[in-house]
Amino acid sequence: MENISHNKKYKALMETGRRLFWKHGFRRVSVEEVCEEAKVSKMTFYKYFPNKFELAKAVFMEVVGKGVTDFKSIMAADLPVGEKMHRLILTKVEGTNEVSREFLADFYLGAEPELKEFVEKTTTEVWNELIKDYRKAQEEGMLRNDFKPELLLKIATKLVELLKDESLLAMYDTPQDLLLEFTNLLVYGVAPHSSHEK
Amino acid sequence: MENISHNKKYKALMETGRRLFWKHGFRRVSVEEVCEEAKVSKMTFYKYFPNKFELAKAVFMEVVGKGVTDFKSIMAADLPVGEKMHRLILTKVEGTNEVSREFLADFYLGAEPELKEFVEKTTTEVWNELIKDYRKAQEEGMLRNDFKPELLLKIATKLVELLKDESLLAMYDTPQDLLLEFTNLLVYGVAPHSSHEK
């Protein structure tokens, strides 16, 4: 069991690091803060990572890598748009997708340029793939035409954040019910509609 | 012209302070940072505010006060739900509504308890008023019944954040067009519908 990346504490640091860096960026988050929230002592932190920057780098690479894979496999599948949307949101919930603007902002100022290049290429690549997919769905009449697919993606991303809202979750039996509500909203809106009425 | 609150620099500090505090909370934002972003020198900052805490307090009171007034006047108006939703989002865009959880988290740790009480009372008050309103709309058949109004409010709040997304804004002639798109989505969804087809 010498694979460091499967270590419990290591994973806790990565997870907490991602959460905090994603939200507040690099400089606003301290090593001590990450340790506290991850319930890992500072010593073990420095056992796994030589410094704060390397944690951020590791987090970043993992997120982007995993995100791209997930995205692509969903998009490659032969599924109806609604189902794809559903799964897309699901993977976002798992928290591996999207690169926080806040994070990029000050993390990159001190990073190697190759990192930046790699990421920007892969993200826009996936992004375009998604948009193409929605465009096709529009042509097939599954989505209304006066709607920019780019907008839909951004909206989906935003809605994902709500899936962690406790007061909302308390209103539903399971998180899946809330998620279902989201997809329903995106597809049908709040207006009454015959095919979906209770 | 001795009214300090109409001063240009004062307003810049309040505006920047709100933006940063809202996003990152109290402790993560420094006075120098606020000054830089607001393009105000540190000296003038300390001319208007004795310290960082007082800025946060001023920002907070202004936001809550203005937010409540706006909310109430919209809700009191005799308008269709769609129009109310539209205006609600508009006022949110102006940035005076909602109290950031991040901000409350560490700002309140050092604040007077009376502030906390005041705010919690007024916010839940307004919140309930809104929900009541949407419930009424549901009973009148303007919204589908299998939809919790609380969710709609949270969603609206999230969507507002997208109204500042530059890449999205670039796709529309005016910000109003993007806003219109949001309300359309909320009401009709992305599915094709006869009454709204292009």
Add this chain to the structure above:
DNA sequence: ATTAAATATACGAATTACGTATAAAAATAT
């Protein structure tokens, strides 16, 4: 020209953050 407002710069003091060293405690393996 006079006055008021805003800035640039630098400063000391306090706090925070970084990364390391040491020794104790907890968990795991033998």
Add this chain to the structure above:
DNA sequence: ATATTTTTATACGTAATTCGTATATTTAAT
């Protein structure tokens, strides 16, 4: 049970931030 590894608690020195102020200069308004 004993040995070994892993994690922790604590403290430390150093560096960087941040706070709030002091002083001198610039800009803008009257």
